[in-house]
Amino acid sequence: MAKRLIPLFNRVLVEKIVSPSKTNAGILLPEKSSKLNSGKVVAVGPGIHGKDGKLVPLAVKEGDTVLLPEYGGTEVKLDHKEYFLYRDDDILGTLHD
Structure with a gap:
């Protein structure tokens, strides 16, 4: 059975988006070339x-x-997946297409 974490107060549970380390043609990309430090919100507290x-x-x-800060967040592992807990006011913004 999968565990589900519901954050308390103004906390936000985020799964970081990992950018690809190589292109479709197989060219390896340097670590610093990743676009943004971003993530998908998995769960939010009530406020x-x-x-x-x-x-x-x-x-x-x-x-x-x-958009996430470069440093910070509390690492949480659930069902062999890695998530991070941030305070709402630590999140820098939302990204839209």
């Missing part, structure tokens, strides 16, 4: 309560593709 007591929802939702 945090503001000073007025009202729930402040997160800026991202499940399924969003997000």
